[in-house]
Every structure is written in structure tokens, then in C-alpha cells.
Amino acid sequence: MDESEGAQLTKLGNIESGLLAAASAKATEIETETERFFRRMDRRYARILQWASTKEKDEVADHLAFLLLFVFEQGKSARIVDDVKNDLLRSFASEQKKRHLNAINAADALHGKPDGSREKQGRIREAWASGKYTSRDRCAEEECGAIGMSFSAARKALRNTPNLT
Structure with a gap:
């Protein structure tokens, strides 16, 4: 192997390490951006759950659809969307069950009272x-x-x- 081939290999090695360093930096940047996105989503998610517990089903559905579109536009995984959707629906269902049981108890009290x-x-x-x-x-x-x-x-x-x- 002569000097020109050795110089070329050294040059290729330098290019390769430069590419690896750039790729590593880009991966770190992407990872940091992803972490920031998830932190923002967690805060928004907590606010949405708190808000959803006080609203009607149609309002929750409209805002959930908006949130899902936002997540898809960000190009994030469908797992996040499913988790958010399931938690919101569970939260709404428990509120709906409470209202349902309250209505049943109120009807029983009205119809079952003396001279009812x-x-x-x-x-x-x-x-x-x-x-x-x-x-x-x-x-x-x-x-x-x-x-x-x-x-x-x-x-x-x-x-x-x-x-x-």
C-alpha cells in the first residue's frame, strides 16, 4: 500500500468520523426535541383531562378530535393518540356513570315518596x-x-x- 492509498483511507476515515459525529449530534437534537414535545403534551394532556371531567360528551369529542389532528400533524406515534383517547373516554365514562346513578336515585326518591x-x-x-x-x-x-x-x-x-x- 503506497502513501496515496493511505492518505485516501485516512481521508475517508476522517469523513466517516465526521459523518458519525454529525449523525450523533442530529440524533441528540431529535431526542431533545422529542422529550420537549412529550413534556408539552403531558401538560396539555393533564389540562384536557381536568377540563373533560366538567364537559358534555360532544364537546369532549370535538376537542379530542382536534388534539388527535395536532398529534398526527406533529408526526408522533399512534400509541400516544390511543393513550390520550382511552384516558379521556374513561374519565368521561366515570362522570357519566356518576350522573346516571344520581338520576336513578333522584327518580326513586320522587316516585317512591309517600303518596308518590x-x-x-x-x-x-x-x-x-x-x-x-x-x-x-x-x-x-x-x-x-x-x-x-x-x-x-x-x-x-x-x-x-x-x-x-
């Missing part, structure tokens, strides 16, 4: 079961005023009651 609709339905059914009336319509018609319910409500309460024998 359930008690009135029971009284009209007792009148029908007494055997005093020949038809459900006549029972509903005569008893609805005394019980304090409309004819249609009394008639509906008598649906699916056993026939008199």
Missing part, C-alpha cells in the same frame, strides 16, 4: 284485585279521582294485572 306514583299505582291495583269491578277501564275510571291520578295513569297501572276469576 308508586304508592298510587299500588292502591289502584288493590282496588282492581278486590273484585269490585268487572273491567279495568271501569276500575280506573271510578278510582282515579279518589286516588288522585289521571285516568290514563290509572289505566296504565292496571296493565298486565291478573284477570279476576
